[in-house]
Amino acid sequence: MENENTFQPAENQVAAPAAAVEPGFAPRTDFARLTAQTAEIRAEIGKIIVGQADLLELLLTAVLADGHVLLEGVPGVAKTLMAKLLARTLEVPFSRIQFTPDMMPSDVLGTSVFRQNTGEFEFRRGPIFASVVLIDEINRAPAKTQSALFEVMEERTVTQDGTTYAMTEPFLVLATQNPIEQEGTYRLPEAQLDRFLFKLHVGYPTLAEEVQILTGHHGGQGSTNLEAVQPILSAADLAQLRQQVRQQRVEANILEYIAKLVGQTRAHKALYLGASPRASLALLNGAKALAALRGRDFVTPEDVQFLAPSVLRHRIMLTPEREMEGGTPDEVVKQIIQSVEVPR
Amino acid sequence: MFDLRKFLVQLLLTPVGRPTRVAGRLLLGLLLAAGAPVLAAPTPVTLAAAQRQRPQALPPDRSTTLPPRRANAARLRELAAQREFRYVEPAASTDAWDAFWARVWHWLGGLMSTPASRVAWKYGIYAAVLGVLVYAVLKLLQVDITGVFGRSGRRSPLAYNTAAENIHEVDFPTRIAEAEAAGNFRLATRLGYLEVLKRLTDRGLINWQPDKTNHAYLAELAPGVLADSFRSATREFEYVWYGELRLNAALYQQARTNQRAVVATLAGSRPAPLAPVASPNTLPA
Numbered sequence: 001m002e003n004e005n006t007f008q009p010a011e012n013q014v015a016a017p018a019a020a021v022e023p024g025f026a027p028r029t030d031f032a033r034l035t036a037q038t039a040e041i042r043a044e045i046g047k048i049i050v051g052q053a054d055l056l057e058l059l060l061t062a063v064l065a066d067g068h069v070l071l072e073g074v075p076g077v078a079k080t081l082m083a084k085l086l087a088r089t090l091e092v093p094f095s096r097i098q099f100t101p102d103m104m105p106s107d108v109l110g111t112s113v114f115r116q117n118t119g120e121f122e123f124r125r126g127p128i129f130a131s132v133v134l135i136d137e138i139n140r141a142p143a144k145t146q147s148a149l150f151e152v153m154e155e156r157t158v159t160q161d162g163t164t165y166a167m168t169e170p171f172l173v174l175a176t177q178n179p180i181e182q183e184g185t186y187r188l189p190e191a192q193l194d195r196f197l198f199k200l201h202v203g204y205p206t207l208a209e210e211v212q213i214l215t216g217h218h219g220g221q222g223s224t225n226l227e228a229v230q231p232i233l234s235a236a237d238l239a240q241l242r243q244q245v246r247q248q249r250v251e252a253n254i255l256e257y258i259a260k261l262v263g264q265t266r267a268h269k270a271l272y273l274g275a276s277p278r279a280s281l282a283l284l285n286g287a288k289a290l291a292a293l294r295g296r297d298f299v300t301p302e303d304v305q306f307l308a309p310s311v312l313r314h315r316i317m318l319t320p321e322r323e324m325e326g327g328t329p330d331e332v333v334k335q336i337i338q339s340v341e342v343p344r
Numbered sequence: 345m346f347d348l349r350k351f352l353v354q355l356l357l358t359p360v361g362r363p364t365r366v367a368g369r370l371l372l373g374l375l376l377a378a379g380a381p382v383l384a385a386p387t388p389v390t391l392a393a394a395q396r397q398r399p400q401a402l403p404p405d406r407s408t409t410l411p412p413r414r415a416n417a418a419r420l421r422e423l424a425a426q427r428e429f430r431y432v433e434p435a436a437s438t439d440a441w442d443a444f445w446a447r448v449w450h451w452l453g454g455l456m457s458t459p460a461s462r463v464a465w466k467y468g469i470y471a472a473v474l475g476v477l478v479y480a481v482l483k484l485l486q487v488d489i490t491g492v493f494g495r496s497g498r499r500s501p502l503a504y505n506t507a508a509e510n511i512h513e514v515d516f517p518t519r520i521a522e523a524e525a526a527g528n529f530r531l532a533t534r535l536g537y538l539e540v541l542k543r544l545t546d547r548g549l550i551n552w553q554p555d556k557t558n559h560a561y562l563a564e565l566a567p568g569v570l571a572d573s574f575r576s577a578t579r580e581f582e583y584v585w586y587g588e589l590r591l592n593a594a595l596y597q598q599a600r601t602n603q604r605a606v607v608a609t610l611a612g613s614r615p616a617p618l619a620p621v622a623s624p625n626t627l628p629a
Contacts (some may be wrong), residue, residue: 024595027581230474251586298587304558325486341554344585 001152021225029248029297034064038293040232041089047228048077048085050216051209057293058200058310059086063238064245064289067197067282068153070138070188070314074180077202084172084226090238091171091231092131099141101184105148109158117263122161128152131170131235138175139185146192153195169249170238190273190317197282198307199314200320224316241292248288253343258283258304264336265316270327274315283311303344447488511552530584530590536603537581539572543610558582570609576602 014047045056059082062069071079083276087094097108110126125244128134130148138146152158156167173235177188205213233241259278266274286304294303313329423429453462516539523532541561545552548562549570558578565571580599583589591599 025580025589113408203397249586251588254586296582296587298583300557300582302559302588307555338553338555342557344534344558 010012011238027295027297028292029244029292031244031295031297034244034292035295037232037237037241043084044089044229044232045085048286049082049111049288050212052078052202052207055082055185055200055202057290058198060293061289061307062197063090063170063172064241064292065197065282065285066170066172066242067196067285069159069175070193070199071174071176071201071202072179072199073176074204075178077204079176079202080134080136082202083176085229086174087132087134088226088229089134089232090170090172092238093168093232094132094134095127095130096136097127097137098136099136101140101142102188103145105110105145108148108167109144109160111154112161122283123163123165127166128158128275129165129167131168132172132174132305135166135173135175137177139177139188142186143189146186146189150191150195153192168235170235170242193314194276194278197286197312200310237272245285245292248291249287251286251343254287254299254301254304255284257343258287259306259339261336262312263310264340265332268332268336270319270322270332270335272319273317275312275315277309279315283307286311288331301344305337305342308337312336349471451555511538511545514538514542516542524559529593530594533581533584533591533596533599533603536600537577537585540577540603540606543607547610549610573609575601577606 001164026214042053049056059069060231063086069083071083073079084096108126108128110124112121112123114120115122135149152167152171153173156171158165158167169275173196178185204210223322262275262277262280262283265271266280268274283304284299286301286307290303290307291299309330312333313323316329316332318327318329318332346619348414356622380612416548448609456465514535520532520535520539524536541550544550544561544565558581562575565574577599580602584599589595611626
C-alpha cells in the first residue's frame with residue numbers, strides 16, 4: 001500500500017457509528033408480494049393488450065407512486081382500454097368521465113340540490129368521487145372545467161359551498177388525450193399538467209405485435225371482454241405496497257442528481273418554462289416506485305434517467321423559436337440528461 | 345321645305361289601329377336616334393344672329409393716371425428682422441464633436457459622389473443582401489461555422505458539469521489502499537469500480553461518457569465472461585454506493601474479487617489473490 005498515512009477521506013465520507021452489518025448484496029426489503037402482484041396485473045392486462053410493456057411498467061410505477069397519469073396518443077392505440085383495464089385490476093371504486101366542450105365543473109365535482117321535504121341543500125357527489133377516475137379526452141373540456149380538477153388532483157379534496165370533502169385512498173386520475181386533433185379541443189392549463197405525475201406517450205404496436213392483434217381478433221379471442229380481467233390489488237394491498245415504496249433508500253448524490261436535472265430545465269436556452277419543484281418530487285417518488293418494481297430497495301441513476309422524459313415533458317414549455325424549428329420537449333429532456341454527469 | 349318634326353307629330357296623332365301605332369312608334373324611335381345629332385345642332389342661321397347681337401368692347405380709359413405704390417422701406421426692414429420671415433435657417437453653433445461628425449459626413453458624401461464609389465456602394469448592397477441570405481440559410485440548417493475562424497465550435501446549450509474526478513488521472517492503487525487502510529470500504533469499492541470502468545475504456549470496450557449509467561456500459565459489452573463479471577461488479581457497486589449497504593471485510597472482499605476478476609479477464613489472466621483486509625470497528629456511512 002502506498003501513502004497509507006496520507007489518505008484523507010473525502011468530505012462526505014464520514015465514518016458512521018458501529019451498526020449491524022447487512023445481509024450481503026440482496027434487497028433488504030421483501031419485495032416478493034409486490035413482485036408477484038404486479039406480475040399478476042401484467043398478466044391480466046396482457047390478456048387483452050398486446051405489447052406496450054414499457055407503458056404498463058410506467059403505469060404501475062405511477063400507481064405505486066400515488067400519481068396521476070396523462071396518456072397521450074393518436075386514436076386507436078388503446079389508451080382508454082389500457083386505462084380501463086388497469087382500473088379493473090384494482091379492486092376499488094371506478095368511474096369514467098367523458099369530457100365534452102359543454103361540460104361544467106359541477107358535472108365533475110357534484111352540485112348542491114335543494115330538498116323540498118327538508119328545506120335544505122344536499123350535496124350530490126359527482127363522478128370524481130371514486131378511487132380510480134378515467135377522464136377520457138380530457139382536452140375536450142374548456143379551461144373552466146379543467147380548473148375544477150386542480151384541488152382534487154393535488155389536495156385530494158373537493159370544496160363545495162364551504163364544505164370540504166376528502167377523497168378516499170387511493171385516488172388516481174387516468175386521463176387520455178389525442179395530440180393530433182385540434183378542432184373542439186383546449187390545451188390543458190400548465191397548472192393542471194403539473195399535477196400529472198407522468199405524461200405517457202402511447203405509441204403504435206410493432207409489426208409482430210400488430211400481427212398478434214390481428215390473429216387474436218380474427219380467431220375471436222381478441223374481443224375486449226373486460227370481464228376476463230380479474231381484480232388483483234385491493235385498496236389495503238395497494239396501501240401496503242405504497243408504504244414499502246416510501247421506505248426506499250435514496251442516496252444523497254441521487255437526490256442531487258434529480259435536483260440538477262430539474263434545475264437544468266430552468267436554465268436551458270430552448271425552454272420558455274422550466275419544471276417546478278413538484279417535478280423534482282415526482283421524479284423522486286417515481287424513481288422509488290420503479291426501483292421497487294425492479295426488485296431493488298434503492299434508487300439508481302438508471303431509474304431517474306428512465307423516468308425523466310415522462311416526468312418532465314409536460315412540465316416544460318419550448319421557446320417559440322425552438323417550437324418553430326420543430327423541436328420537441330423530449331429532445332430537450334434528452335439533451336439535459338446528456339449534460340448532467342451521472343453520480344458515481 | 346319638308347318639316348320632319350311636323351311629320352312625326354302628325355304620324356303619332358293620326359288615329360289608326362294598334363299595330364300601326366306600335367309600328368309607327370318604333371319608326372319614330374329609330375328616326376329620333378338617327379336624327380338626334382341633326383336635331384340637336386343649332387342651325388347656322390341661329391349662330392349668325394347671335395353673333396350680330398354680341399355687345400362691342402369699350403375702349404380703355406386713358407384719362408386717369410394712378411401713382412405706383414411703393415413699399416415702406418422701414419417697415420420692410422422691420423419685417424425682415426422678424427424670425428417668422430426668415431426663409432434660410434442660420435447655421436447652428438456647433439461644438440467640436442458636431443464639427444467632427446460634420447466633417448466625417450462631408451468626407452463620406454464626397455466619397456459617395458464619385459462614380460467609382462457609386463459602383464462600390466451598389467455592389468456593397470448586393471454583397472450585404474447575399475451575406476444576409478447565406479446567414480439565414482446557415483441558421484436554418486443549424487450549421488456551426490465558428491470553427492472555420494480558428495475558434496472551437498460552440499458548445500451545446502448546457503455544458504457538462506465537470507466531474508469531481510477524472511478517472512484517467514486518478515492513481516487508483518494508491519487511493520484504494522488509502523481507503524482500505526482507513527476502513528472506508530464504501531469508498532474503496534467505488535474506486536475499484538471506477539478503475540474497472542477506466543480499464544474497459546482504455547481497451548476500447550466501452551465508450552466512457554459522464555452521462556452514461558452503469559447499465560449502459562453493460563449493454564456495450566458483448567455477452568460473455570467479461571460481461572458477466574462486469575454485471576456482478578456493477579450490482580455490488582450499486583448496492584454499496586447507491587444502496588448505502590454497510591460493508592464488512594467479507595463483503596468488501598467479495599466486491600473486490602469481482603472487480604479484480606473483470607480486470608484479470610481484460611488482461612487474459614487469473615485474478616491475483618487479495619491481501620487480507622481487517623474489519624474495522626467503524627463502518628463508513
